[in-house]
Amino acid sequence: MRERVGYLPDIGEEIIDTKILTFTRKGEVLEVEAPQLTMEQMQLVTEKVKTASSEVLKNMSITEIISIIDSAIEVLLDRHSTYRKKAEMLLPIVTGYDKEMIRLGLTSFLKKFRKHELQRFVVEDLGNPLLLDGFQPRVKRGYSKAVGPDLILHVWAGNVPALPLWSLISGLLVKSGNIGKVSSAEPLFAGWFAQVLVEVAPQLKDCLAVVWWKGGDEAREKEIFRYADVVVGYGSNTSLESMSRRIPVTTRFLPFGHKVSFGVISNAALDSRKALATAHQAAFDIIQFDQQGCYSPHIFYVQKGGNVTPAEFAQYLAQELESYQKRYPRRTLTLEEMTAAVHWRNQEEVSSFSNPAKQVFGQTDHHWTVVYEEGAAFSPTCSNRTVKVIAFDELEDILPSIQHYRKFLQSAGIAAAPKDLFRWAEKFGNIGVTRITALGKMTSPEAGWHHDGRFNLLDLVQMVDIEHSAEEYAEYFAAYID
Amino acid sequence: MELQQIINQLMTVLQSDSLSDDEFNHYALQLFAYQYTNNLPFRKFCQQKGKTIRTVKSWKDIPAVPINAFKEVALTCTPPEEAERYFMTSGTTQGVKGKHYHPTLQVWNLSMKTYFKQRFMKETEKIRMGILFPTEEEMPNSSLARYLALAKQEFGTEESHYLLGENGIDLERLIQELEHAERSDEPYAILGASFSFVHLFEELAKIGRSFQLPAGSKILDTGGFKNQSKEWELGEFYHELSRVLGVPRKDCINMYGMTELSSQLYDTGNEQVPSIKSGPHWLKTRIIHPLTGKEVAEGERGVIVHCDLANFNSVSTILTEDLGMKVGEGFLLLGRVQGTEAKGCSLAVEEFIKAATEPTR
Numbered sequence: 001m002r003e004r005v006g007y008l009p010d011i012g013e014e015i016i017d018t019k020i021l022t023f024t025r026k027g028e029v030l031e032v033e034a035p036q037l038t039m040e041q042m043q044l045v046t047e048k049v050k051t052a053s054s055e056v057l058k059n060m061s062i063t064e065i066i067s068i069i070d071s072a073i074e075v076l077l078d079r080h081s082t083y084r085k086k087a088e089m090l091l092p093i094v095t096g097y098d099k100e101m102i103r104l105g106l107t108s109f110l111k112k113f114r115k116h117e118l119q120r121f122v123v124e125d126l127g128n129p130l131l132l133d134g135f136q137p138r139v140k141r142g143y144s145k146a147v148g149p150d151l152i153l154h155v156w157a158g159n160v161p162a163l164p165l166w167s168l169i170s171g172l173l174v175k176s177g178n179i180g181k182v183s184s185a186e187p188l189f190a191g192w193f194a195q196v197l198v199e200v201a202p203q204l205k206d207c208l209a210v211v212w213w214k215g216g217d218e219a220r221e222k223e224i225f226r227y228a229d230v231v232v233g234y235g236s237n238t239s240l241e242s243m244s245r246r247i248p249v250t251t252r253f254l255p256f257g258h259k260v261s262f263g264v265i266s267n268a269a270l271d272s273r274k275a276l277a278t279a280h281q282a283a284f285d286i287i288q289f290d291q292q293g294c295y296s297p298h299i300f301y302v303q304k305g306g307n308v309t310p311a312e313f314a315q316y317l318a319q320e321l322e323s324y325q326k327r328y329p330r331r332t333l334t335l336e337e338m339t340a341a342v343h344w345r346n347q348e349e350v351s352s353f354s355n356p357a358k359q360v361f362g363q364t365d366h367h368w369t370v371v372y373e374e375g376a377a378f379s380p381t382c383s384n385r386t387v388k389v390i391a392f393d394e395l396e397d398i399l400p401s402i403q404h405y406r407k408f409l410q411s412a413g414i415a416a417a418p419k420d421l422f423r424w425a426e427k428f429g430n431i432g433v434t435r436i437t438a439l440g441k442m443t444s445p446e447a448g449w450h451h452d453g454r455f456n457l458l459d460l461v462q463m464v465d466i467e468h469s470a471e472e473y474a475e476y477f478a479a480y481i482d
Numbered sequence: 483m484e485l486q487q488i489i490n491q492l493m494t495v496l497q498s499d500s501l502s503d504d505e506f507n508h509y510a511l512q513l514f515a516y517q518y519t520n521n522l523p524f525r526k527f528c529q530q531k532g533k534t535i536r537t538v539k540s541w542k543d544i545p546a547v548p549i550n551a552f553k554e555v556a557l558t559c560t561p562p563e564e565a566e567r568y569f570m571t572s573g574t575t576q577g578v579k580g581k582h583y584h585p586t587l588q589v590w591n592l593s594m595k596t597y598f599k600q601r602f603m604k605e606t607e608k609i610r611m612g613i614l615f616p617t618e619e620e621m622p623n624s625s626l627a628r629y630l631a632l633a634k635q636e637f638g639t640e641e642s643h644y645l646l647g648e649n650g651i652d653l654e655r656l657i658q659e660l661e662h663a664e665r666s667d668e669p670y671a672i673l674g675a676s677f678s679f680v681h682l683f684e685e686l687a688k689i690g691r692s693f694q695l696p697a698g699s700k701i702l703d704t705g706g707f708k709n710q711s712k713e714w715e716l717g718e719f720y721h722e723l724s725r726v727l728g729v730p731r732k733d734c735i736n737m738y739g740m741t742e743l744s745s746q747l748y749d750t751g752n753e754q755v756p757s758i759k760s761g762p763h764w765l766k767t768r769i770i771h772p773l774t775g776k777e778v779a780e781g782e783r784g785v786i787v788h789c790d791l792a793n794f795n796s797v798s799t800i801l802t803e804d805l806g807m808k809v810g811e812g813f814l815l816l817g818r819v820q821g822t823e824a825k826g827c828s829l830a831v832e833e834f835i836k837a838a839t840e841p842t843r
Contacts, residue, residue: 335772335783335784335785335805336805338771338772338773339772339785339803339805341772341773342548342772342773342785342801343548343550343801343803346547346548346550346551346801347548347550347551347553347554349527349530350523350527350547350548350550350551350554350555351554351555353522353523353526353527353554353555354523354554354555360530363531364531364773364775365773365774365775
């Protein structure tokens with residue numbers, strides 16, 4: 001099988017070089033043809049996208065844009081559409097994730113970009129969506145308008161399929177030209193979305209591009225970053241740092257670095273009836289995309305004093321992970337990942353010899369590992385369904401070990417009664433957590449969430465103010481002045 | 483068996499010419515029983531894997547202990563405080579270094595000398611050596627410092643010496659030595675850490691010099707050269723080594739050793755990279771699938787496991803973090819698993835640990 005990646009606007013008769021990336025899974029081979037543009041071609045693309053978006057997108061109303069995205073998402077949600085079928089067939093080969101996990105994951109993800117959710121997106125950040133269309137009166141007097149940049153460049157990661165949609169759709173909503181660079185790990189979905197979008201709204205055909213180059217290509221990045229007004233980057237701090245060195249100071253850089261998430265379970269969620277359900281939800285957050293997301297939990301803090309003890313909960317969790325393995329098997333790991341997993345597991349086992357309270361569940365050939373520990377330090381696991389359960393009495397006992405990692409914290413999944421939820425949320429917010437969510441929902445942020453505590457649209461736009469004085473002053477020059 | 487018996491037997495084994503498979507198996511199982519009995523953390527490790535003296539029937543069944551375990555527990559059959567020497571691992575986990583205890587260095591020394599002679603010295607009895615590494619006094623817990631000190635003491639001529647000063651390479655001395663070798667036509671050997679050679683390249687490039695060492699000269703490098711100013715490809719490294727010092731690549735030997743072992747492995751020169759590595763008759767290497775622990779087929783990639791009979795006091799069988807591929811009687815070393823970089827935005831453990839050691843704000 002062969003699939004061409006990306007989407008290019010009309011840059012005339014150009015011969016585009018391609019590079020073949022090969023993916024195999026269970027005997028199925030997929031060759032992915034990634035376009036490799038020359039510097040000159042890349043420049044043509046940026047110019048085209050810039051011009052087209054300022055002529056087309058900038059003159060559309062936000063309502064029109066939302067309807068177009070909605071129609072494109074509808075195509076991708078329709079299980080009979082060619083694109084959806086292609087996604088369901090090819091993404092498992094490229095990412096290695098289970099077919100069923102991809103299918104359900106796609107639906108739950110795409111649902112967030114339907115019309116009503118998109119409206120929420122806009123209102124969430126701007127209050128008044130019309131700010132994107134024209135000057136709107138302000139309470140303080142005067143008028144303001146939100147203007148999107150001419151060109152946003154996205155450098156995407158490939159850990160979770162379809163993830164580029166968050167930033168690409170945000171870019172479209174602010175009426176910017178968008179060029180996205182897909183990652184070699186999941187190069188497909190963003191291009192399909194662009195193709196569907198253009199099929200639904202042919203007038204947008206030159207307003208966006210989805211391209212590929214090998215990450216870290218210094219010369220190319222240095223050149224292309226010059227054309228962008230905003231660069232949105234995803235990746236490790238090391239790669240973001242090196243990226244930032246290539247971005248001119250006049251270009252805004254929005255880096256999304258690696259993050260770590262965790263869960264906290266109060267003893268109220270651990271009575272004999274609720275504990276199993278709690279473990280089931282927690283296990284889902286672990287198995288979904290094999291903990292490759294920034295929102296994926298690595299640790300569950302479990303409060304003592306419930307009917308089910310934290311150690312018993314760890315055992316429940318192990319059982320749940322084992323049954324999930326039957327339904328949604330873990331993707332095939334690379335040799336490197338397997339070795340890392342085995343070493344992580346072995347090390348936990350060995351350290352349990354000098355720590356009688358520590359338990360390691362499962363065996364090396366299991367596709368998950370649960371470690372139960374008391375008073376352990378906060379530390380991410382090696383992912384791919386490895387998790388630590390740490391017992392605690394009071395929240396205050398665990399905060400000091402977590403707060404040290406302020407810069408890396410993201411989601412906390414909480415199972416607790418309302419009073420504790422708010423009290424704990426307060427504490428976690430203070431030490432750097434930016435998202436509190438239900439167990440079972442950790443890998444599925446709501447539409448309009450504040451990704452790493454930031455704004456989706458507000459961070460992209462700049463506001464233009466007409467101050468009250470200008471308005472008043474203008475009156476003085478009006479034709480109707482007496 | 484008693485400790486002294488084990489040691490005596492080993493000394494004989496190390497001095498023998500070879501071991502049959504049955505003999506190797508016999509000694510390995512004997513050693514396993516000894517370690518299972520006397521090394522408590524190891525016994526627990528085995529029990530966790532469901533392995534006991536009764537169920538381990540072949541040396542291949544002996545549970546391979548991950549090198550990280552050395553950082554977590556004292557893997558020793560004798561009280562650590564009675565050890566003649568312990569070697570420390572270079573890698574750390576959250577600042578903790580692993581320790582490998584040796585109640586006596588007798589076995590370690592004999593293992594080193596016997597196989598060093600066979601693989602590096604060959605017919606040569608003594609050679610003038612320059613060592614690109616700190617001395618044993620400067621680094622008493624470095625197994626590599628010990629190794630190089632022993633090499634110099636046993637196989638180096640009187641004029642052999644260290645080439646590292648307080649501020650890195652003693653360039654003046656080095657050039658003197660290289661010039662002397664060129665003039666006198668006396669074979670010369672340089673031994674050291676691979677990254678020291680990278681520094682040597684840089685120093686010589688600065689002054690624009692290269693040398694043509696006389697026939698019979700040799701180089702021994704060991705360890706990797708990651709995190710240097712420039713990432714070196716293996717082929718590039720040996721090309722440069724050979725070019726700068728005028729030693730043919732077949733005489734540039736790489737030693738593959740680990741603090742967690744008591745023996746070393748070598749290749750037969752680096753005309754081609756990666757080279758095929760192999761160890762002495764008292765050490766056997768397997769390439770396994772990390773999850774099942776089963777040996778992979780020849781030509782397939784897997785994780786390297788060593789069973790080293792000379793590791794009598796800790797654990798005979800080590801699970802490395804190195805990837806390899808079996809080729810004939812040896813194996814190709816395909817690099818180290820570096821905690822594996824996370825693919826997306828989930829935080830990699832290494833990055834996290836790095837952050838933990840930095841000041842918060």
